[in-house]
Each structure stands twice: as structure tokens, then as C-alpha cells.
Amino acid sequence: MKKLIHNKLVWICLVIVGILVVNFYQTEHKNEVVFAKKSLEEKIEKKNDDQKKEVSIPVNSKVFMVDVKGAIQKPGVIQCNEGERVFDVIKLAGGFKEKADVNKVNLAKKIVDEMVIYVPFIGEETDQTIMTNRGDETKQNEMIDINHASQSELEKIPGVGPAKAKNILDYIDKNGPFTSVEQLESVNGIGKKSLEKMTPFIVIR
DSSP states (O other): OHHHHHHHHHHHHHHHHHHHHHHHHHHHHHHHHHHHHHHHHHHHHHHHHHHHHHTSOOTTOOEEEEEEEESBSSOEEEEEETTOBHHHHHHHTTOBOTTBOGGGSOTTOBOOTTOEEEEOBTTOOOSOSEEBOSTTSOBTTSOEEGGGOOHHHHTTSTTOOHHHHHHHHHHHHHHOSOSSGGGGGGSTTOOHHHHHHHGGGEEOO
């Protein structure tokens, strides 16, 4: 009887030891899988970081400053890189406003330093939306002397088309030279919004 009990105890101990051994190997295997997964994730993350570094701005890339105005979410001076286009600048400026006349903007145009990009609102009268001052291109963002400008010079001002330019000249002929920028609101076709867009580009002399 004692021998039978002894044998049962031995078998029970062997079963318990077997269970413990199996659990031990399962735990070790699980840890190996977790460790391998973590190592793989770290390798993928490192690879992505390396790829980001590879597509970073080249050392010799020029930095351009572009002035964005009009129907833009965040108008102002935007820092860009050589080779980027108007589309990239608009994106950096938060995109178009809801009533922006996107059909009047050449999104594919390459940017240049000191470029002025003006995005008109739908229904707004304007002849120029993108102005530069490089090379042989017309210096659209230079200051225009309202009192001594010709019809063609006045049309270089953002928001001023042939009709508004003629109205300005007619006003000067009738009332004499402007003495302040605010006086331009008296010109037919020029309101507060139009004047705000014109002001950075005009001077009274």
C-alpha cells in the first residue's frame, strides 16, 4: 500500500514538473517573439528616420522669401526653398479661402526670391496675381507713384485693372494730385478692401 502511494506521489510530482517545464518554454518562446517584434519595429522606425533624412533639404538649397496676399488663410511672408512652386507656397500659407478665385492663379509657376503672390476673391477685378522682380520680368512689386504714374504703370498695382487705372487718372485731372492714400476711396470702383490691397504697392508724392 505504501509503495502504491509512493508511486502515485512520484507520478504527481513528475506531472507537476512537466507542466512547469512546458510553461517555462512557452514563456521563453513568447518573450522571444515579443523581443523579435520589438527589434523589427525599431529597425523599421530607424529605416523611416533614415529615409526622412535622405529627403531633407539639400545643403546647397537656396531659401526664398515670398509674400502671399489676398484670399489666403494665413497671408504673410512665407519661407520657401528653391525649386518649389506656387502650389507649395499656397499650401504653406494654409490654403485658399472659400471665396478665392483659384482659376486666376498659376499654381505650377516656380517661385523666385521676393515674389509677391496675390490671390483674388471671386468677382474681384485684377489683372495680375503673381508678381516677381527678377531678371527681365516686370517689377510688379515696386512702389508706384500714384500722382505721376501712367495708365500702364497703374495697372501694375494689384487689384487695379484698366478701368480703375483710368478712373484714377480722371480723378487726378479733375481734383488734382492725391495728398493721402485714403483719398483713393473717392475714386469710382475703389473701396476699402481694394485700397488695402493697393496700399503696400503705392506711394503719394
